[in-house]
Amino acid sequence: MNDTTDTETAGSEASPSSRKDSRFPPAARWTAVFVIVMIALIVAIWPRGGEPAPMSSAPPSASGTRPIDAPVDEARVAEARKAAALPDCPVTGLPESPDSVLAGVVEPCLGTGAPYDLGAATAGRPLVINVWAQWCGPCKTELPYFEEFAARAGDRVTVLALHAKEGGSNPFFPLTLLTEIGVRLPSVLDLDGKVAAAISAPRVFPSTVFLRPDGSVAEVYPGVFDSPEEIADSVAEHLGVRI
Numbered sequence: 001m002n003d004t005t006d007t008e009t010a011g012s013e014a015s016p017s018s019r020k021d022s023r024f025p026p027a028a029r030w031t032a033v034f035v036i037v038m039i040a041l042i043v044a045i046w047p048r049g050g051e052p053a054p055m056s057s058a059p060p061s062a063s064g065t066r067p068i069d070a071p072v073d074e075a076r077v078a079e080a081r082k083a084a085a086l087p088d089c090p091v092t093g094l095p096e097s098p099d100s101v102l103a104g105v106v107e108p109c110l111g112t113g114a115p116y117d118l119g120a121a122t123a124g125r126p127l128v129i130n131v132w133a134q135w136c137g138p139c140k141t142e143l144p145y146f147e148e149f150a151a152r153a154g155d156r157v158t159v160l161a162l163h164a165k166e167g168g169s170n171p172f173f174p175l176t177l178l179t180e181i182g183v184r185l186p187s188v189l190d191l192d193g194k195v196a197a198a199i200s201a202p203r204v205f206p207s208t209v210f211l212r213p214d215g216s217v218a219e220v221y222p223g224v225f226d227s228p229e230e231i232a233d234s235v236a237e238h239l240g241v242r243i
Contacts, residue, residue: 100215
């Protein structure tokens with residue numbers, strides 16, 4: 001009888017190691033392991049120098065991961081122009097208003113590389129300028145809508161794509177992007193930022209500027225259009241032309 005009692009008493013008492021384990025249940029142990037692993041990963045990827053890498057909405061630099069302005073020889077630029085097959089920049093042939101904000105503003109036509117006098121060439125007709133950049137994701141989505149709208153508008157409204165100064169000093173990359181997305185829209189390269197300054201375009205990409213036939217700015221829209229119909233609605237609202 002005593003033997004049985006002793007055995008039951010011994011079995012009912014937890015060993016020291018069992019009591020120690022009970023202080024750290026399995027869930028707690030796995031949580032500790034997870035925290036240690038995460039700390040190790042953070043230490044491994046943390047930039048040297050003690051500060052986190054900055055986040056910026058500015059365009060990537062030529063020394064960064066994407067070559068937006070890297071030098072490209074003229075032969076490759078010529079091949080890119082041929083592949084892009086952009087139409088020549090339009091000329092209305094109408095008299096230019098001396099009060100046009102684009103008077104005397106000359107930048108290269110992306111499709112040909114030739115100097116393009118925007119004030120004289122676009123005079124006398126409503127003008128829509130879509131400002132984009134080849135590193136801008138939403139621009140790639142929006143540009144085909146402007147191409148479709150331009151085809152519908154015909155001679156009633158002039159539509160120009162304007163590549164921003166940021167990332168636009170070398171025509172090769174904008175041309176390559178237009179070829180990649182299959183857009184053939186008359187385009188201008190704003191090498192010096194003169195066009196953007198003249199039409200008060202913000203450094204927000206994409207942006208669209210609506211100009212009246214006399215060359216005055218009717219509206220500046222720093223946002224994205226989701227369809228050709230939305231562009232047509234804005235043209236009707238700001239320029240009074242229904243497409």
